[in-house]
Amino acid sequence: MLADQRNVAEVLHRLRRAxxxxxxxxxxxxxxxxxxxxxxxxxxVSKALDRAGFKLVACGLRECAAGTAGDGNPLTEAELEKLFLALA
Structure with missing residues (x-):
């Protein structure tokens, strides 16, 4: 998911704050x-959770789009849109 440990630390910090x-x-x-x-x-609380979610999406977008995260299958445009809208 999040390969960069700095990004992992930032997301965890936001989630713990929330x-x-x-x-x-x-x-x-x-x-x-x-x-x-x-x-x-x-x-x-809501803002902190939103920021954590947006950080996850921002960090994982490249990996998800390229298919280098999870099961190795790139996400479709519709799946990426659904992911973003889940945070709206």
């Missing part, structure tokens, strides 16, 4: 915090 933020959001809901504050933090 995980921590989500834990915080859960705690806020359990504590009965203001809806506004919860929504702001939930938006931050």
């Amino acid at each position: 995980q921590g933020q989500l834990t915080g959001v859960i705690a806020m809901v359990e504590q009965g915090r203001e809806c506004k504050d919860v929504v702001i933090q939930l938006a931050a």
